[in-house]
Amino acid sequence: MNHESLSKNPKRVMIGLSGGVDSAVAAHLLLEQGHEVEALFMKNWEEDDEAGYCAAAEDLADAEAVAERLGIRLHRVNFATEYWDHVFDSFLREYQALRTPNPDVLCNKEIKFAAFLDHALGLGAEAIATGHYARILRDDSGSRLLRCADEDKDQTYFLHLLDQAQLSRALFPLHGLTKTEVRALARRLGFANAAKKDSTGICFIGERRFRDFLARYLPREPGPIETPEGKQIGEHQGLAYYTLGQRQGLGVGGIAEGREAPWYVVAKDVAGNRLVVAQDTHHPLLMSNGLQGLRPHWIRGAPPPSLPFRCRCRLRHRQPLQVCDLVATTEDSCEVRFAEPQRAVTPGQSIVFYQEEECLGGAVIERGRSD
Structure with a gap:
């Protein structure tokens, strides 16, 4: 090699x-x-x-x-x-x-x-x-x-x-x-940019007040912020502006078990335009045993030759590698099972597969699965 x-x-x-x-x-x-x-x-x-x-x-x-x-x-x-x-x-x-x-x-x-x-x-x-x-x-x-x-x-x-x-x-x-x-x-x-901060934010667009930036292109559609039990505790600015697991920028506070505790986005109810939040970083609604992926891409041109295929994966940049099984894959979709439940499996993000040091490819997350 x-x-x-x-x-x-x-x-x-x-x-x-x-x-x-x-x-x-x-x-x-x-x-x-x-x-x-x-x-x-x-x-x-x-x-x-x-x-x-x-x-x-x-x-x-x-x-x-x-x-x-x-x-x-x-x-x-x-x-x-x-x-x-x-x-x-x-x-x-x-x-x-x-x-x-x-x-x-x-x-x-x-x-x-x-x-x-x-x-x-x-x-x-x-x-x-x-x-x-x-x-x-x-x-x-x-x-x-x-x-x-x-x-x-x-x-x-x-x-x-x-x-x-x-x-x-x-x-x-x-x-x-x-x-x-x-x-x-x-x-x-002697480069003048030796201490320059790393670029962050949207690729080629940079750091922004994200909600304000996105509102230039997508209409705001406010709705209720509710607990999993259906109690309204606030109002969101539009479901598009929030992501699963999000803690910052919710505009709600509260008490859990007699102490202050942060709220996390645990679900989006599209039909009811409801943002569902809970005071539990590992709430059951946030946890998935597997996922369904879309449009899998394999860097070497073909998926693993036999399934199920045990490998490791990342669901977000810098996440420690997680053990998973690629259970099924076609040109359009794939099914993955995790060895340990994963938090905030977010539709639209990528799951990326690894075998030892090699990056094999990945897929767009369609939805997490808890069955």
Whole structure:
């Protein structure tokens, strides 16, 4: 097997330079490996407020400073139309359906490893690189996506929709480094963004007052907040703005067993437009023994050869790996059983499967099952 074999043969590589410290250090490492490196800054969001424009301008300035320091050419491209059509429109449809989507997953598939890859190849690149924390192992059967050295930063969860064609052209130079090591290297290299905060929030849109942002595109439909027993204790602003397991931003308080205790979203009653909450972090309504998934994707092109298949999974980024059994899978759906009940199995999010270090693929969660 040949780990990151592309990195051992000098190539014309286009690095996605975001203005952050990860892609900056990744660009430096590519140069150290002898590649001919150019960079691309992607602008992917137009519908914005003044604060957002300032953030985008700051990111561009940081990317320009890194490119200048490394002596590499920086290209600029606007993928706002592609982002809206292939990521944000789906994001809104999912919220309208009262699901909780993960735009970072689709963003990687459609923008960073599709639009960016196509554009880079058109500019003469042979491969693309990003600052993702993940590894690629290549052998005669294809490319495998593996977890990285920094388990806390591992981003394979967000990359599970990539396919063989995309991985065959990809490089992840940070695969062997921890975030602490990346920042230390950035300081030694004199990068001005060495201490820059990691980007958070919606992919390419950034941090927002989420409810206010979503209300620009989806109408508010207030309704009652109730306990599982049917007692109304408040009013919600619209079921689309809440997710299973949520604790913050509910606007209710109360006493449980003679003491103050937080409330958690345990269910959404779509027919009655009710948000159901309880003062129990592991309320039975929050727990699932398994789930039904939609549109399973297998990175190596095919599901496991025999079922049931024992593996591990994640239901959210940074969750410790959980033991599960893939009981059934078709082109359109899959069924999973957990070895231990799981909390807040959220429709619209992703379940991602692992065997040892390898990320096998994943599926969109349709619903949790407690039977």
